[in-house]
Amino acid sequence: MASIITVSGLTKSYASGFQALRGVDLEIEEGEIFALLGPNGAGKTTMISIICGNVRPTGGSVTVAGHDIVRDYRGSRSAIGLVPQELHTDAFERVIDTVTFSRGLFGKPRNDAYIEKILRDLSLWDKRHSKILELSGGMKRRVMIAKALSHEPRVLFLDEPTAGVDVELRRDMWKLIGELRQTGVTIILTTHYIEEAEEMADRVGVINRGELVLVEEKTALMKKLGKKTLTIVLAEPLSAVPPELGEWQVALKADGHEIEYVFDTQAERTGVSSLLRKLGDLGIGYKDLNTEQSSLEDIFVSLVHREKAA
């Protein structure tokens, strides 16, 4: 697939001398959902702000839809819709007016049919004449997305799209973002909720202390770095782990009814078959076996930890 954003050797030092980005290279493919993860202060907002032209880079280059963000700011900016974390819009304005006005800011000719389409897509059409202050928090977020889409951008940035919203609304947003992707728009989101990246992203980038420490397809990442947990449901409960199972470091769970064994899926020998053989030798019967893949969250935590240790 073709790249829509190319980031090369991007660096940023703030006036304080703090180096927020240390040579980031990244290609974003057209049509994908890319999740940028990182602990607080990692440089996510700095990177997005540079790509959107709100912060000047110190070094390196970025192009958006073929436009250099510094030399051709207008060209690159018009390809981008940005949904900031804070909801700032005039509370007394009506939904349809604020969205129509946003389009005008980009110098795009009026297009009522298009505005109607995005308002309908975002389930805002019935609320088009409501004042922003009359809307629920979830609806306000939708208005911010409608504003960001008003000038028909090819890339949509969502900065922490579900920060501080309840679980139901978060699921709604995920569904909505999934639907937006069907329209062909490329989506880049930053998030603290790893579950969000796990649920939606095609690819994941992890940024830590100004460096992009990993970019990978989500499914490949989970396979590659993931651990699996094998749960063995015992025929009879055990009161303690038999010493003969010491080398597998298993844990007893569910009041002694289950043995849990964590293994590395990439290891040459996972230890699963030898463990099962050993159970047979010891006369420990089992009724069921199941395995569970570790979550992206486990992977992320161990990755950032490893970086810290290094």
Ligand SMILES: Nc1ncnc2c1ncn2[C@@H]1O[C@H](COP(=O)(O)OP(=O)(O)OP(=O)(O)O)[C@@H](O)[C@H]1O
């Ligand atoms: N204007 C500024 N002047 C000096 N330092 C800054 C400035 N803006 C950001 N920083 C620093 O740069 C680092 C990266 O900040 P940034 O906001 O990009 O992180 P982030 O990954 O978005 O974090 P968060 O998840 O907390 O939003 C932080 O250490 C921050 O304190």
